[in-house]
Amino acid sequence: MxxxxxxxxxxxxxxxxxxxxxxxxxxxxxxxxxxxxxxxxxxxxxxxxxxxxxxxxxxxxxxxxxxxxxxxxxxxxxxxxxxxxxxxxxxxxxxxxxxxxxxxxxxxxxxxxxxxxxxxxxxxxxxxxxxxxxxxxxxxxxxxxxxxxxxxxxxxxxxxxxxxxxxxxxxxWDIAMLTIPVSTDKKKLSSREGMKLTVETSAFYPAWVAQAGKDLHMIKEAIAAKDFIRLGEITEANGMKMHGTMLGAIPPFSYWEPLTVKVLQKVTEIRGQGLPCYYTMDAGPNVKVLCRKSQAAEIKQILDDTFPENLSIFSGVxxxxxxxxxxxxxxxx
Structure with missing residues (x-):
């Protein structure tokens, strides 16, 4: 034993x-x-x-x-x-x-x-x-x-x-993700604490719950169709709505750091140049970028050249x- x-x-x-x-x-x-x-x-x-x-x-x-x-x-x-x-x-x-x-x-x-x-x-x-x-x-x-x-x-x-x-x-089907570690320091407000504060005080929270069910239905349809563009659009929108609920909490709070915003802007810029990629974030400042695996190396190179002190990490499924x-x-x- x-x-x-x-x-x-x-x-x-x-x-x-x-x-x-x-x-x-x-x-x-x-x-x-x-x-x-x-x-x-x-x-x-x-x-x-x-x-x-x-x-x-x-x-x-x-x-x-x-x-x-x-x-x-x-x-x-x-x-x-x-x-x-x-x-x-x-x-x-x-x-x-x-x-x-x-x-x-x-x-x-x-x-x-x-x-x-x-x-x-x-x-x-x-x-x-x-x-x-x-x-x-x-x-x-x-x-x-x-x-x-x-x-x-x-x-x-x-x-x-x-x-x-x-x-x-x-x-x-050609799916990958890049993680840009904006900060790996321990969070001042844990996910559990932030979640509880949002549920109890955010005026935006009821709308989040109502929309989340609709988003889930749509993303499952996108996955079934192997529609990467639609998958990415729904992912990005849902993540930002979650972070929006935190700004409606009392007191308002955010896990973002100045570099977080710069990374989000860069991902949008890369997408505008013809490389489909979409950002999302959990309860922390780090940005995850959903992309096609076949294009991950190219997107990673652009991100790493832009943020050389915060090199992205490639992840497959x-x-x-x-x-x-x-x-x-x-x-x-």
């Missing part, structure tokens, strides 16, 4: 139709359904093992044992699996983020998706991916989508059991979360 070590990997995702707001804070049930693209450039590797002699869980992130507050957060998440599996043994979590933490690059998505995938195997639950997505959702809402690869929809559902994710397309041992078995998606 003590020698059983399970390692899983999960990739981040970038929401094209944003998740911004919860209708249930405890269960992480969203106000609206969302849709994302899983990215292969950023990921988290997590190993879990049993601690039969220990009185508490241990959480080690990037080689550093975490303080009590973070330990308790992880233990609460592990409890979901312990309760379902009917066990009480304490667990050691060793996690390495290949993503800057808390900088708007969705590190929590890959982190909880990797942890959930590892715990699913360690505890013997062996849930299917759809069911597993309802568990990891309770650690981080966006982790729901990182269980799958390609284009993934998180259906808001009606309760904790059907608020889950599913892959709607493998995105194998990522696969769903998997056990690292599955690579040898050919079971990875």
């Amino acid at each position: 003590t020698e059983k070590r399970i390692t899983a990997r999960a990739h981040t995702n970038i929401a094209l139709i944003k998740y911004w707001g919860k209708r249930d804070e405890k269960l992480f049930l969203p106000m609206n359904s969302s849709l994302s693209l899983t990215l292969d450039a950023f990921y988290t590797d997590t190993t879990t093992s049993f601690l039969p002699e220990s009185q508490e869980d241990i959480f080690i992130l990037n080689g550093v044992t975490q303080e009590k507050k973070e330990q308790e957060k992880i233990s609460a998440f592990i409890d979901l699996f312990r309760e379902a599996a009917g066990i009480s043994t304490k667990i050691k979590v060793e996690s390495t983020n290949h993503v800057p933490t808390a900088a708007g690059l969705a590190s929590s998505a890959s982190a909880f998706a990797a942890l959930g995938t590892s715990l699913n195997e360690l505890t013997g639950m062996k849930m299917d991916k759809t069911t597993l997505s309802t568990f990891v959702r309770q650690g981080s809402g966006s982790a729901t989508r990182s269980i799958f690869g390609g284009f993934v929809e998180w259906d808001m559902g009606t309760n904790s059991f059907d608020s889950c994710a599913k892959q709607i397309d493998d995105a194998s 990522g696969q769903g979360a998997y056990l690292l041992t599955d690579i040898e078995k050919g079971r990875n998606e």
